[in-house]
Amino acid sequence: MLFKVRMDVRLPADMPKATADELKRTERELAQALQHSGKWRHLWRIVGQYANISIFDVDSASELHDLLTSLPLFPYMTIEVEALCRHPSSIHADER
Numbered sequence: 144m145l146f147k148v149r150m151d152v153r154l155p156a157d158m159p160k161a162t163a164d165e166l167k168r169t170e171r172e173l174a175q176a177l178q179h180s181g182k183w184r185h186l187w188r189i190v191g192q193y194a195n196i197s198i199f200d201v202d203s204a205s206e207l208h209d210l211l212t213s214l215p216l217f218p219y220m221t222i223e224v225e226a227l228c229r230h231p232s233s234i235h236a237d238e239r
């Protein structure tokens with residue numbers, strides 16, 4: 144199942160830089176592992192915002208929920224999810 148996910152990150156202004164840096168480091172490690180696994184198919188920065196648009200390929204909505212809530216930055220993110228399916232006019236036959 145494909146999902147489009149928008150994540151907006153807002154770290155508290157008074158969060159120590161070392162804490163923020165460690166959160167971002169662990170977030171990057173997990174995000175890259177999930178990309179290597181094929182679960183996190185696309186990760187795009189939204190220009191000018193501390194936000195991203197991502198495409199996830201997971202087996203269920205529950206799996207996506209578990210994955211998103213496991214992200215180190217989850218407590219500091221607002222997340223919007225939209226389910227996707229194949230467009231009948233798409234020329235990309237491999238899309239599910």
Ligand SMILES: O=C(O)C[C@H]1C=CC(=O)O1
Nearest residue numbers: 152170171174193194195
């Ligand atoms: O920077 C972000 O958009 C938030 C989050 C998503 C991947 C990652 O490494 O951090």
